[in-house]
Amino acid sequence: MTSRQAGAPVHDHDHGLAHDLEMIRRQTQERRRVLAWLSGFGGAAMLGACGGGGSDGSGSFSALSASGTTSTAATTTTTTTSTSTSTSTSSSACIADPAETAGPYPSDGTNSANGSVSNVLTASGIVRSDIRSSFGSSSTMAPGLPMTLTISLVNSNASCAALAGYAIYLWHCNATGKYSIYDLPAENYLRGVQVTDSNGQATFQTIFPGCYAGRYPHIHFEVFQSLATATAGSNAVLTSQMCLPRDLATSVYGTNSSLYSGSSANLAQVTIASDNVFGDNTAAQIAAQTPSLSGTATAGYTGTITVGVAG
Known part of the structure; x- marks a missing residue:
């Protein structure tokens, strides 16, 4: 084992095994808190993405938002096309009746x-x-x-x-x-x-x-x-x-x-x-x-x- 020289700067990994174990425990607790926070935020982000919300997030949240926007656009396109076709069909269902003679008995x-x-x-x-x-x-x-x-x-x-x-x-x-x-x-x-x-x-x-x-x-x-x-x-x-x-x-x-x-x-x-x-x-x-x-x-x-x- 190499001994630490006097006057050398002290780093986190130089405090021995007990210190290292304590650091590991704290890091584990911190990760759990972060994961819990992400779990709650992630559901809200996904709902926002499905509703066509903004894409100001990053990473996986940005991808969800992009996916939601694409889905909304596809739905809009389908609806617009269907409405247009229906209107076109309705318009072609009638024509102007031709003018005809009233004949000799109109009164x-x-x-x-x-x-x-x-x-x-x-x-x-x-x-x-x-x-x-x-x-x-x-x-x-x-x-x-x-x-x-x-x-x-x-x-x-x-x-x-x-x-x-x-x-x-x-x-x-x-x-x-x-x-x-x-x-x-x-x-x-x-x-x-x-x-x-x-x-x-x-x-x-x-x-x-x-x-x-x-x-x-x-x-x-x-x-x-x-x-x-x-x-x-x-x-x-x-x-x-x-x-x-x-x-x-x-x-x-x-x-x-x-x-x-x-x-x-x-x-x-x-x-x-x-x-x-x-x-x-x-x-x-x-x-x-x-x-x-x-x-x-x-x-x-x-x-x-x-x-x-x-x-």
């Missing part, structure tokens, strides 16, 4: 019936959901297979947003192809106005229209920005027509041949392609102009259609 103030200007839009009682009967001086019910149609009015230039508070004027021929007011001066049935609700919807109770010579089965309608402006066809923001599904028309006319006299024969002579109104429309336009109907040719039909207005 909207734009032409005459029986020698005088005809405008049922200014008549008391025209605002109604059930348009099957006449109103005013007559209450005759138009015979025909019941059909309930809900129209959803949307802005095709604004992601198909619902158009609430708009007015829709609907009219069509009866089961034998005759129009009230014009062919039937004493009647005004199968005509009515409804105001769209907060969802842009309006529902009409009517009948399945007949098919007259030269035209494919159809329904006329005009759209106005408000009920206050629905007083003349010249105020309409859209005048168009709906076409009925051919298979259903065939079934209705065949099953109810006595009620829809002549309709089967007339339908056999015309197609959408040969029709003088629908014939020049695209497949997408025809699809948009055709209501989706469910039911039977004996009990009636219920259906929906979305009408796009280029707002």
Whole structure:
């Protein structure tokens, strides 16, 4: 053993075995305190990292924070992509309905019936959901297979947003192809106005229209920005027509041949392609102009259609 020289500086490892053991004991206790502290801090740091907290730590805590930030970014990207896709799909679900002729029987103030200007839009009682009967001086019910149609009015230039508070004027021929007011001066049935609700919807109770010579089965309608402006066809923001599904028309006319006299024969002579109104429309336009109907040719039909207005 080498003895320490007098006057030499004293170092920690020069105090002998007893001193060294005491130092080891103290260091062990210190390590335990540090580990306990790190254990408590580490949980908080990990929570902070998962929440996308700051990365001002170092070592393993910095790595946890980076991992948390990456996870958050991935989640955000996924959500954004999903929302974008959904919006895109919704936007492509509607197109602007093409403008079509009001035809010779609108009774909207734009032409005459029986020698005088005809405008049922200014008549008391025209605002109604059930348009099957006449109103005013007559209450005759138009015979025909019941059909309930809900129209959803949307802005095709604004992601198909619902158009609430708009007015829709609907009219069509009866089961034998005759129009009230014009062919039937004493009647005004199968005509009515409804105001769209907060969802842009309006529902009409009517009948399945007949098919007259030269035209494919159809329904006329005009759209106005408000009920206050629905007083003349010249105020309409859209005048168009709906076409009925051919298979259903065939079934209705065949099953109810006595009620829809002549309709089967007339339908056999015309197609959408040969029709003088629908014939020049695209497949997408025809699809948009055709209501989706469910039911039977004996009990009636219920259906929906979305009408796009280029707002």
